[in-house]
Amino acid sequence: xxxxSILRLVFxxxxxxxxxxxxxSLAVSPEEMLKDPTLEARARxxxxxxxxxxxxxxxxxDSDAPLAKDLRLLVRERxxxxxxxxxxxEFLVSRYGEFVLLKPRFTMKTLxxxxxxxxxxxxxxxxVHLLYRKNKSVAATAQATGAVELSKEEQDKLNKILxxxxxx
Amino acid sequence: xxxxxxxxxxxxxxxxxxxxxxxxxxGAQIDDNRMMSVASPIAITQFLFVGLAFAALTxxxxxxxxxxxxxxxxxxxxxxxxxxxxxxxxxxxGSMLLWVFILVIxxxxxxxxxxxxxPKLKANTxxxxxxxxxxxxxxxxxxxxxxxxxxxAPIEGRDLNPILQDVGLAIHPPLLYLGYVxxxxxxxxxxxxxxxxxxxxxxxxxxxPWVLTAWGFxxxxxxxxSYWAYYELGWGGxxxxxxxxxxSFMPWLCGTALLHSAIVxxxxxxxxVWTILLSILTFSLSLLGTFLVRSGVxxxxxxxxxxxxxxxxxxxxxxxFIGGGLSLFAWRASMxxxxxxxxxxxxxxxxxxxxxxxxxxxxxxxxxxxxxxxxEATTGAKISVGAPFFNLTFGPMMIPLLIAVPFGPLLAWKxxxxxxxxxxLWTALGIAIxxxxxxxxxxxxxxxxxxxxxxxxxxxxxxxxxxIQLRSGFFKNSFSKAISRMFxxxxxxxxxxxxxxxxxxxxxxxxxxxxxxxxxxxxxxxGDSRTIAGYTFTFEGMKESSEHNYSDVAGTFRVTEGxxxxxxxxxxxxxxxxxxxxxTETDIxxxxxxxxxxxxxGDKQDxxxxxxxxxxxxxxxxxxxxxxxxxxxxxxxxxxxxxxIGAPARKGRAKQAASTA
Numbered sequence: 001x002x003x004x005s006i007l008r009l010v011f012x013x014x015x016x017x018x019x020x021x022x023x024x025s026l027a028v029s030p031e032e033m034l035k036d037p038t039l040e041a042r043a044r045x046x047x048x049x050x051x052x053x054x055x056x057x058x059x060x061x062d063s064d065a066p067l068a069k070d071l072r073l074l075v076r077e078r079x080x081x082x083x084x085x086x087x088x089x090e091f092l093v094s095r096y097g098e099f100v101l102l103k104p105r106f107t108m109k110t111l112x113x114x115x116x117x118x119x120x121x122x123x124x125x126x127x128v129h130l131l132y133r134k135n136k137s138v139a140a141t142a143q144a145t146g147a148v149e150l151s152k153e154e155q156d157k158l159n160k161i162l163x164x165x166x167x168x
Numbered sequence: 169x170x171x172x173x174x175x176x177x178x179x180x181x182x183x184x185x186x187x188x189x190x191x192x193x194x195g196a197q198i199d200d201n202r203m204m205s206v207a208s209p210i211a212i213t214q215f216l217f218v219g220l221a222f223a224a225l226t227x228x229x230x231x232x233x234x235x236x237x238x239x240x241x242x243x244x245x246x247x248x249x250x251x252x253x254x255x256x257x258x259x260x261x262g263s264m265l266l267w268v269f270i271l272v273i274x275x276x277x278x279x280x281x282x283x284x285x286x287p288k289l290k291a292n293t294x295x296x297x298x299x300x301x302x303x304x305x306x307x308x309x310x311x312x313x314x315x316x317x318x319x320x321a322p323i324e325g326r327d328l329n330p331i332l333q334d335v336g337l338a339i340h341p342p343l344l345y346l347g348y349v350x351x352x353x354x355x356x357x358x359x360x361x362x363x364x365x366x367x368x369x370x371x372x373x374x375x376x377p378w379v380l381t382a383w384g385f386x387x388x389x390x391x392x393x394s395y396w397a398y399y400e401l402g403w404g405g406x407x408x409x410x411x412x413x414x415x416s417f418m419p420w421l422c423g424t425a426l427l428h429s430a431i432v433x434x435x436x437x438x439x440x441v442w443t444i445l446l447s448i449l450t451f452s453l454s455l456l457g458t459f460l461v462r463s464g465v466x467x468x469x470x471x472x473x474x475x476x477x478x479x480x481x482x483x484x485x486x487x488x489f490i491g492g493g494l495s496l497f498a499w500r501a502s503m504x505x506x507x508x509x510x511x512x513x514x515x516x517x518x519x520x521x522x523x524x525x526x527x528x529x530x531x532x533x534x535x536x537x538x539x540x541x542x543x544e545a546t547t548g549a550k551i552s553v554g555a556p557f558f559n560l561t562f563g564p565m566m567i568p569l570l571i572a573v574p575f576g577p578l579l580a581w582k583x584x585x586x587x588x589x590x591x592x593l594w595t596a597l598g599i600a601i602x603x604x605x606x607x608x609x610x611x612x613x614x615x616x617x618x619x620x621x622x623x624x625x626x627x628x629x630x631x632x633x634x635x636i637q638l639r640s641g642f643f644k645n646s647f648s649k650a651i652s653r654m655f656x657x658x659x660x661x662x663x664x665x666x667x668x669x670x671x672x673x674x675x676x677x678x679x680x681x682x683x684x685x686x687x688x689x690x691x692x693x694x695g696d697s698r699t700i701a702g703y704t705f706t707f708e709g710m711k712e713s714s715e716h717n718y719s720d721v722a723g724t725f726r727v728t729e730g731x732x733x734x735x736x737x738x739x740x741x742x743x744x745x746x747x748x749x750x751x752t753e754t755d756i757x758x759x760x761x762x763x764x765x766x767x768x769x770g771d772k773q774d775x776x777x778x779x780x781x782x783x784x785x786x787x788x789x790x791x792x793x794x795x796x797x798x799x800x801x802x803x804x805x806x807x808x809x810x811x812x813i814g815a816p817a818r819k820g821r822a823k824q825a826a827s828t829a
Binding site: 027028029030031033048049051056057058059062097098099100101102103104109110112113114116117118120121124125128131132135138139157 | 402403405408409410411509510511512520524525527528529531532534535536539543547549550551552553554555556557560561562565580581689690691770771779
C-alpha cells in the first residue's frame with residue numbers, strides 16, 4: 001500500500017510543520033538582511049524560488065520556520081562569497097536535492113507536468129477545429145437541400161438588428 | 169441530552185437520504201408519480217433534521233459543554249461569543265457537518281422552489297442529490313462524528329487554533345462551501361439528464377441559476393479567504409498557489425467555463441454534451457478539493473485535521489462519484505442530440521474560446537497540484553511545484569483569454585463581425601494604450617511588463633461596458649432615451665458587464681500591487697521613524713493589554729505625510745493563553761479605498777527595540793473589490809427574469825422590446 005505510506009509520511013511532515021512553525025519570528029527579519037541593497041534584492045529573488053523544506057509549498061522568503069531562516073542565511077552567505085544567482089541555487093540543490101526548487105526543472109521526470117496544460121490547450125484547439133469543420137459541412141448540406149429558413153427567434157433578432165441600425 | 173438528540177437527528181437524516189436516493193429515481197423509471205413526488209418533502213425534512221443536528225452542536229459550543237469531545241478540543245470558555253459560534257466549523261468534524269448542512273439546504277431549495285420543473289427531471293435530480301447526501305452523512309457518522317462524548321468532562325477546553333480565531337473564519341468557510349457544494353446541484357441535474365437521456369434548452373435555463381449562485385459564492389469565498397490570509401499572516405501575501413488554495417481555485421475556473429457554456433446551451437442549444445461534461449467535472453473538482461483538504465493528504469496552513477481512515481473513505485467517495493459520473497457520461501452522452509451550428513467568429517465561438525482557455529488553465533493547475541503526489545507515489549522522487557511554476561504555466565494562458573473578453577458580448581450569435589466589434593472597442597483600446605504610455609512615462613520602478621498588464625486590466629474595465637453602450641445607444645441617442653434603454657436591458661447584460669469589469673479590476677489590483685509595492689523591514693526603537701512612499705512612520709511606544717483568551721503587545725505608530733497626520737497604526741503581537749501560540753495582528757490603513765499602508769510587528773529585540781515590517785501596497789484592494797463586483801454581477805444575472813420560467817416579462821422590458829421593434 002504505497003498510498004498509505006505516503007499518507008503516513010505526509011502526516012509526519014504535517015506534525016513537523018505544526019511544531020516548527022510555532023516560532024514567533026516573521027519570515028525575513030532585519031538582522032538577516034544584507035547591507036548592500038542590490039545583494040539583498042538578489043537574495044530575496046533567490047529565496048522566493050526556494051522551498052522551505054518542512055513547510056507546505058511555502059518559499060523560504062515567506063516562511064517563519066527556523067529551517068527557512070537557516071536557508072535564507074545560507075543563500076546570503078553564498079551571495080556575499082560572490083556566487084551568481086544560478087550558482088547559489090545550484091549549491092542549495094546539491095545539498096537538498098531538487099525538492100528545494102519551487103519551479104521544478106524541465107526533465108523527463110517533469111515532462112508531463114510542464115506539458116499537460118499546453119497539451120490540453122492544443123488538444124482543445126484541435127477538437128474545436130473538428131467542430132467547426134463539422135459545422136461547415138452541416139451548414140453546406142443544409143444549403144444544398146434548401147433547408148435554411150430562419151426560425152422565429154432568428155427572425156426577431158434580425159428585425160431587432162435592422163431596427164437598431166435604422167436608429168443610428 | 170441535546171447532543172444525543174442532535175446525533176439522532178443526523179441518523180434520521182441519513183435514513184431519509186437513503187429513501188431519497190432510491191424511491192424518486194425508481195418512480196421516474198416506472199412512471200409512478202406518487203414515488204416521484206416523495207423527493208421534495210424528504211429533501212425538506214432532511215434539511216430540517218440536519219439543521220437541528222447543526223443547532224445541537226452549536227448549542228454545545230456556545231454553552232461550552234466540554235463533555236463533548238469536539239467542543240473540548242476546539243473551544244475555550246473565555247472565547248468571545250462570535251468565535252464560540254465559528255469554532256463549530258473550525259475543525260474537521262464540524263466543518264464536514266457544515267458541508268452536509270449546506271448540501272441539504274441546496275437540496276431543500278430544489279425541493280421547495282422547483283415547482284415548475286418537469287417531474288421526472290426533479291425526481292432524478294433530487295435522487296442524485298440523495299446519493300451525495302447519503303454518502304457524506306455516512307462519512308460524518310462513521311469517521312467524523314462531532315457528537316462524541318467524553319466520560320469525565322474536563323473543566324476547560326483546549327481552545328481553537330489561534331490562527332482561526334478571526335472574523336475570517338465566520339465568513340470564509342461558509343461562503344466557500346456554499347460555492348463548492350452548490351455545484352452539486354448542477355452535477356445532479358446533469359446526471360438526471362443522462363439518466364433520462366434527454367436534455368433541452370429549458371434544462372440549461374434551469375441549471376444556470378444554480379451555477380450562478382454557486383459561482384458567485386465561490387468567487388466571494390475564495391476572495392475573502394485571500395484577504396484573510398493577507399491581513400492575518402503578516403507579510404502581505406494574498407495568494408500562494410498553495411495546494412489548498414488550488415483546490416478551491418480549480419472548481420472556480422471550471423465553474424466559470426460552465427457558466428459560459430450553459431449560456432450557449434440555453435440560447436442556441438449547442439454544446440450540450442460539453443456542458444454536461446463540464447458540470448460533472450466542476451463538482452468532481454469540488455469533491456477533489458474536499459478530499460485534498462479534509463483527508464490531510466496535503467498539509468498546509470489550512471489543514472487542521474489529519475486521519476488516514478478518513479482519507480481513504482473520502483477517496484472511495486471521490487472515485488465512486490467521479491468515476492460513476494464519467495462512466496454514465498461515456499455511456500449515455502451519445503443519446504443527447506447536438507444542435508446549433510455556428511461560425512468560429514460568433515458569440516458561441518467566443519464562448520468556446522473562453523471554455524478552451526479556462527479548461528486548459530484548470531488542467532495546468534490540476535497537474536501542478538497533483539503531480540508531486542503522483543510522482544512520489546510512483547517513483548519515490550520528491551519535487552516541489554510552487555508559485556513560479558503556476559505563474560509560468562497559468563499566466564500565459566490567461567493573457568489571450570483576457571484580451572478576448574471584451575469582444576465576446578459584442579459578437580452576434582451564429583456569425584459575428586469582428587471588425588464591427590473592434591469599432592465598438594476603439595475607445596477602450598485608446599484608453600488602455602494611453603494608460604500604458606503614461607505608466608511607462610511617469611511611474612518609476614517595477615518590472616518592464618507591468619504597464620502592459622495594467623493596460624490589459626484597463627482594456628477589460630472599459631471594454632466590459634461596450635455592450636451596454638451599444639445596446640443603449642449612448643452617444644448616439646438622446647441622453648434620456650439611452651438611460652431608459654439602459655434600465656430596460658435584460659439584467660443578465662449588466663451581470664456579464666459587471667463580471668468582466670470585476671475581472672479587470674482584479675487584474676489591475678494584482679499587477680499594480682505586486683509590481684509597485686514597497687517594503688521596509690527594520691528594527692525600530694521608540695522615537696525612531698521610517699519613511700516609505702512619502703509616509704513617515706514614527707514609533708511612539710508599546711502598550712500591553714489582556715482580554716478574553718489572549719494577551720496583546722501593541723505598538724503605536726504615528727503616520728504622517730509631510731506635516732499632516734494621516735493616521736495612527738497599532739500592529740499587535742498576540743499570545744493565546746491556552747496554546748501559548750503567538751499570532752501577528754496587522755494594522756492596515758486604506759487611502760482613498762484603494763491603496764493600503766500595512767504594518768506588522770516582528771520579534772522583540774534584546775535591547776527592547778522591535779522588528780517592524782511596513783508595506784506600501786498601491787491599489788491592492790482592487791484585487792478583492794474586483795471579486796465583489798463579480799459577485800454582484802452574478803446577483804444581477806440571477807435577478808434576470810428570463811432565468812425563471814413562467815415569470816411574466818417586466819413592463820420595462822416589454823417597453824424596450826416595443827421601442828426596438
